[in-house]
Amino acid sequence: MALQDLILKLHAYWAGQGCYLAPTYDLEVGAGTMTPDTFFRVLGRKPWKTAYVQPARRPTDGRYGENPHRVQKHFQYQVIMKPAPGDIQHIYVQSLSSLGIVLQDHDLRFDEDDWESPTIGAWGVGWQVMLDGLEISQFTYFQQAGGIELSPVPVEITYGLERLEMFLEQKDDIYDLDWSKDVTYRDLRLTEEKEFSEYNFNAADTAMLRTFFQACEKEAVSLIGKGLLLPAYDMCLKCSHFFNLLDARGAISVTERVKMIARIRAQVNEIAQRFTASGRGS
Amino acid sequence: MEFLLEILTEELPATHVKTALEQLDEKFRDEFKSAGIAVQAFETLGACRRLIVRADTVSGQNDSANVVTGPPKSVGVLPDGTFSPAARGFAKAQGVPVESLEIIQTPRGEYMGTRKVSKGKPTQEVLAAIVPAIIASISFPKTMRWREGPFKFSRPIKNILCLCDGKVLPFSLEGLDSNDTTSGHPIYSPQLLKIKSFQDYCDQLKKTKVIVDPDERRKMILGQIEERLASLKARIYPDDDLLERLSYNVEYPCVILGAFPEKYLTLPIEVLATAMREGQKLFSVVKDKKQLPYFLGVADAFKDSKSLIRKGNERVLKARLEDARFFWQQDVKKPLAERAAGLKNVVFQEKLGTYDDKAQRLKKIAGYLSERTDAAKVKKEAIEAAGLCKADLLTEMVKEFPSLQGKMGGLYAKAEGYPAAVYQAIYEHYQPAGLEDDPPSSLTGALVSLADKIDSIVGVVGVGVQASGSSDPFGLRRNAQGVAKIILNKKLSISFPRLIDKVLSIYGDRLSKPAEEVKTTCLDFFAGRLRFIFERQGFRYDHINAALGPGMGDIYDAYLRVKALAALGTSPNFEPFILMAKRINNILKDAPAGKINSELFLEKEERDLHSTFTIISENVKPMIEKGDFARAQSIIFKVQPLLNIFFDKVLVMADDKKVRQNRLGLLQAIRKLLLQVADYSQVVVEGDRTAKPGNAR
Numbered sequence: 001m002a003l004q005d006l007i008l009k010l011h012a013y014w015a016g017q018g019c020y021l022a023p024t025y026d027l028e029v030g031a032g033t034m035t036p037d038t039f040f041r042v043l044g045r046k047p048w049k050t051a052y053v054q055p056a057r058r059p060t061d062g063r064y065g066e067n068p069h070r071v072q073k074h075f076q077y078q079v080i081m082k083p084a085p086g087d088i089q090h091i092y093v094q095s096l097s098s099l100g101i102v103l104q105d106h107d108l109r110f111d112e113d114d115w116e117s118p119t120i121g122a123w124g125v126g127w128q129v130m131l132d133g134l135e136i137s138q139f140t141y142f143q144q145a146g147g148i149e150l151s152p153v154p155v156e157i158t159y160g161l162e163r164l165e166m167f168l169e170q171k172d173d174i175y176d177l178d179w180s181k182d183v184t185y186r187d188l189r190l191t192e193e194k195e196f197s198e199y200n201f202n203a204a205d206t207a208m209l210r211t212f213f214q215a216c217e218k219e220a221v222s223l224i225g226k227g228l229l230l231p232a233y234d235m236c237l238k239c240s241h242f243f244n245l246l247d248a249r250g251a252i253s254v255t256e257r258v259k260m261i262a263r264i265r266a267q268v269n270e271i272a273q274r275f276t277a278s279g280r281g282s
Numbered sequence: 283m284e285f286l287l288e289i290l291t292e293e294l295p296a297t298h299v300k301t302a303l304e305q306l307d308e309k310f311r312d313e314f315k316s317a318g319i320a321v322q323a324f325e326t327l328g329a330c331r332r333l334i335v336r337a338d339t340v341s342g343q344n345d346s347a348n349v350v351t352g353p354p355k356s357v358g359v360l361p362d363g364t365f366s367p368a369a370r371g372f373a374k375a376q377g378v379p380v381e382s383l384e385i386i387q388t389p390r391g392e393y394m395g396t397r398k399v400s401k402g403k404p405t406q407e408v409l410a411a412i413v414p415a416i417i418a419s420i421s422f423p424k425t426m427r428w429r430e431g432p433f434k435f436s437r438p439i440k441n442i443l444c445l446c447d448g449k450v451l452p453f454s455l456e457g458l459d460s461n462d463t464t465s466g467h468p469i470y471s472p473q474l475l476k477i478k479s480f481q482d483y484c485d486q487l488k489k490t491k492v493i494v495d496p497d498e499r500r501k502m503i504l505g506q507i508e509e510r511l512a513s514l515k516a517r518i519y520p521d522d523d524l525l526e527r528l529s530y531n532v533e534y535p536c537v538i539l540g541a542f543p544e545k546y547l548t549l550p551i552e553v554l555a556t557a558m559r560e561g562q563k564l565f566s567v568v569k570d571k572k573q574l575p576y577f578l579g580v581a582d583a584f585k586d587s588k589s590l591i592r593k594g595n596e597r598v599l600k601a602r603l604e605d606a607r608f609f610w611q612q613d614v615k616k617p618l619a620e621r622a623a624g625l626k627n628v629v630f631q632e633k634l635g636t637y638d639d640k641a642q643r644l645k646k647i648a649g650y651l652s653e654r655t656d657a658a659k660v661k662k663e664a665i666e667a668a669g670l671c672k673a674d675l676l677t678e679m680v681k682e683f684p685s686l687q688g689k690m691g692g693l694y695a696k697a698e699g700y701p702a703a704v705y706q707a708i709y710e711h712y713q714p715a716g717l718e719d720d721p722p723s724s725l726t727g728a729l730v731s732l733a734d735k736i737d738s739i740v741g742v743v744g745v746g747v748q749a750s751g752s753s754d755p756f757g758l759r760r761n762a763q764g765v766a767k768i769i770l771n772k773k774l775s776i777s778f779p780r781l782i783d784k785v786l787s788i789y790g791d792r793l794s795k796p797a798e799e800v801k802t803t804c805l806d807f808f809a810g811r812l813r814f815i816f817e818r819q820g821f822r823y824d825h826i827n828a829a830l831g832p833g834m835g836d837i838y839d840a841y842l843r844v845k846a847l848a849a850l851g852t853s854p855n856f857e858p859f860i861l862m863a864k865r866i867n868n869i870l871k872d873a874p875a876g877k878i879n880s881e882l883f884l885e886k887e888e889r890d891l892h893s894t895f896t897i898i899s900e901n902v903k904p905m906i907e908k909g910d911f912a913r914a915q916s917i918i919f920k921v922q923p924l925l926n927i928f929f930d931k932v933l934v935m936a937d938d939k940k941v942r943q944n945r946l947g948l949l950q951a952i953r954k955l956l957l958q959v960a961d962y963s964q965v966v967v968e969g970d971r972t973a974k975p976g977n978a979r
Contacts, residue, residue: 067605067608068601068604069601069605083429083430084428086440089292089468090468090472093468093469103469104469104470104584105587105588105590105591106583106590106591106594107536107538107581107582107583107586107591107594108469108582109293109531109582110292110293110330111293111531112293112295112296114424124426125424125425125426125437127293131594132581132590132591132593132594132595132598133562133564133579133594133595133598133599134594134597134598141426141427141428141438143426143427151427151430152429152430153426153427153428153429167594170593170597172597172600172601
């Protein structure tokens with residue numbers, strides 16, 4: 001089963017669970033959690049079910065295409081259900097069976113792993129799901145987002161698509177994965193990994209990135225003032241990405257790091273407050 | 283009556299299972315006891331998906347008789363012998379005929395009253411109220427919500443089974459109604475099981491691949507480990523924490539033996555073990571202290587019939603080891619000394635500067651310590667290690683496996699060819715990591731570890747952070763305990779006030795708090811930690827108070843003092859001596875400072891006391907300096923008979939002011955000498971309970 005078949009099967013499964021299949025969001029994010037289809041939809045009382053593929057960029061994870069497991073961009077399969085169904089764990093386990101994994105032959109474990117994203121003021125409680133020692137998913141009951149206590153509690157399930165595919169294809173090198181019958185992960189991504197690793201670690205203009213960060217932060221503040229919360233949030237996502245690039249360039253000290261994250265979070269929390277207060281999530 | 287409770291949950295962290303079972307045990311026993319329900323058998327069991335309580339109890343509470351009193355007899359019975367309205371009102375309120383009221387004798391006098399026998403309730407009725415309250419009261423290190431409302435638990439509760447003699451004990455908790463069903467292992471047997479009794483419960487669950495008893499699972503794991511390793515004639519590297527965690531993490535343990543390519547054996551054993559334990563919770567396999575290219579894992583599975591679990595774990599471990607090998611190869615390319623320069627960019631604490639600042643301080647502190655502790659011969663090595671010890675924070679390996687900090691630095695230093703005294707010191711400088719961990723074995727390791735810990739404590743206190751209650755920012759307590767442990771282990775004599783002065787002077791104007799305040803806080807803090815350590819070693823609190831009475835000077839001295847006190851505690855002379863010390867203390871309580879003028883001694887008894895005391899004082903001086911408190915103490919005891927006679931024959935508070943001051947001066951001199959050994963007045967003896975327990979902070 002190629003990676004795109006895996007995506008198709010997950011789509012079929014979660015659509016069957018009533019999820020709306022969202023298109024990939026068109027901005028750089030570090031995790032599917034940060035996309036508006038998750039961030040805004042977990043706020044407030046309105047029920048929401050969605051599933052989508054989201055590329056996640058983590059510039060510091062770049063390895064110039066030389067490491068068989070680490071890449072600066074990977075693909076997540078993101079599922080949000082609000083409220084979390086009572087038997088959501090079972091529903092998730094069934095999704096693995098739907099991929100043809102015979103669980104009786106494996107060791108499936110839910111290992112304590114509490115998740116937090118300080119940048120968007122979010123945290124949750126849950127597990128990393130391990131299949132024969134390999135982490136294939138992150139399973140989280142969201143408790144807070146944008147600094148706001150969430151009720152009803154949403155569940156977020158994030159599959160690491162490459163990890164899961166390596167398991168399914170029994171391959172040791174990410175670049176050997178088949179994306180489709182004719183196209184490998186190497187064909188699609190190797191050059192990208194090499195070039196972006198070089199960009200992330202060496203070529204990115206840090207002065208420019210700092211200017212961008214400040215400009216986007218300023219724009220976010222101004223847009224919040226105008227009540228344009230979705231565009232303001234986009235600006236925060238851009239800040240977060242510029243921050244990650246600066247981090248990969250080694251241009252941020254430990255204290256500065258904490259301060260910059262806090263600056264983004266302050267705007268994100270403000271957006272979440274106003275979004276909820278305006279009744280848009282209910 | 284047989285009581286069975288099962289709280290079925292989504293996967294609880296191992297530590298949460300453990301604390302929940304401990305709390306259930308305590309709370310149920312307490313509740314049974316206070317409800318007057320006798321318990322014949324009781325146990326708590328469980329695993330990651332279920333918490334179980336099982337008890338055999340009597341079927342009901344004992345009946346209890348209560349006396350209810352009403353108005354005093356004088357108010358209740360009128361002079362004509364009839365009942366007053368007050369008595370009638372009381373009887374009515376109690377629902378008994380007024381004629382049935384009795385006269386009850388109470389400490390306050392005679393009262394009207396009635397005896398009521400309250401029938402003991404059936405155990406079931408009592409439990410129906412108790413059980414949901416107990417479940418809701420379990421506390422966890424971290425909790426979550428999963429449905430509407432504020433209710434929190436470690437992880438979502440799926441079902442509550444609760445039976446009394448096979449019948450459902452009905453109650454609801456957060457939308458769940460108790461019932462007589464459960465389910466087995468979610469992969470093998472997710473369907474509902476109907477349960478009749480505890481025996482039935484255990485049998486049915488075992489069939490569906492759930493072993494409810496943690497001890498049984500642990501035994502299964504150990505047994506299977508032995509089986510798997512039999513042909514290799516090897517054993518696992520012992521790791522009790524991991525074994526315990528795994529025995530709670532699985533419902534049906536299946537031990538998997540896997541292998542990894544031999545080329546990874548060139549990695550240090552520390553790296554191999556950490557990659558296995560922290561990444562995948564695997565045991566490493568050793569034979570004759572050598573690592574073998576195998577591992578053992580514990581799966582939550584019935585069996586690995588297709589070897590898929592083994593192969594999966596092998597692939598993941600291989601990837602991790604490949605990463606580790608890559609990190610090692612990258613890291614050794616850059617010498618530690620060169621790497622240490624990069625510490626300028628790593629903040630230790632915002633106000634205390636970078637790790638480079640810290641390293642520079644550590645060099646000075648380690649140098650000072652080696653001069654003050656007869657360790658001058660390793661001064662050069664200690665300083666060199668101090669300068670390098672934090673460099674490994676910048677290695678790829680430590681970024682990946684933070685728990686290897688220190689150890690990696692030591693291993694890299696060894697690979698670079700540094701002398702043993704240097705690389706060992708780097709390797710060991712985080713030790714002891716906790717109360718149970720060993721202090722550094724090398725002298726240089728002890729010095730660098732001490733320097734690191736003292737630097738952190740003084741610095742962190744100096745910018746106004748304090749350990750209080752359960753919060754211990756920057757591991758202040760752990761560090762202080764580590765300091766004490768190292769000093770006692772290596773028998774290092776160091777003046778603490780002076781050491782702190784030294785560290786304060788090295789910090790210079792970086793600290794925001796006044797130096798005197800920092801010093802006092804640090805000394806108090808150390809005294810508290812020392813008290814805690816001594817108590818753990820079994821010393822009496824009053825001996826500890828006495829030993830610390832002279833002040834927090836030298837930790838090793840304090841230990842010798844408390845040991846001397848404990849040793850003498852059994853001697854017959856001890857108690858009278860203590861009482862004497864207290865008597866001296868009392869007399870001197872508000873006395874002005876006296877001055878000895880030997881010409882003013884009028885009586886023979888005081889002259890004798892003075893001359894003997896002078897000799898003793900001279901004799902014990904070198905002993906006290908050497909820290910031989912036991913001997914000093916036994917000699918000081920010799921002053922006691924003369925003191926007895928002195929107090930019998932001589933009036934200290936003489937009318938003549940000069941005579942009086944002279945006598946007080948003599949006693950003050952004696953007290954001063956005693957205080958050099960211990961504050962004996964703090965020791966508690968029979969017939970005197972004035973001394974108070976110290977605060978173990």
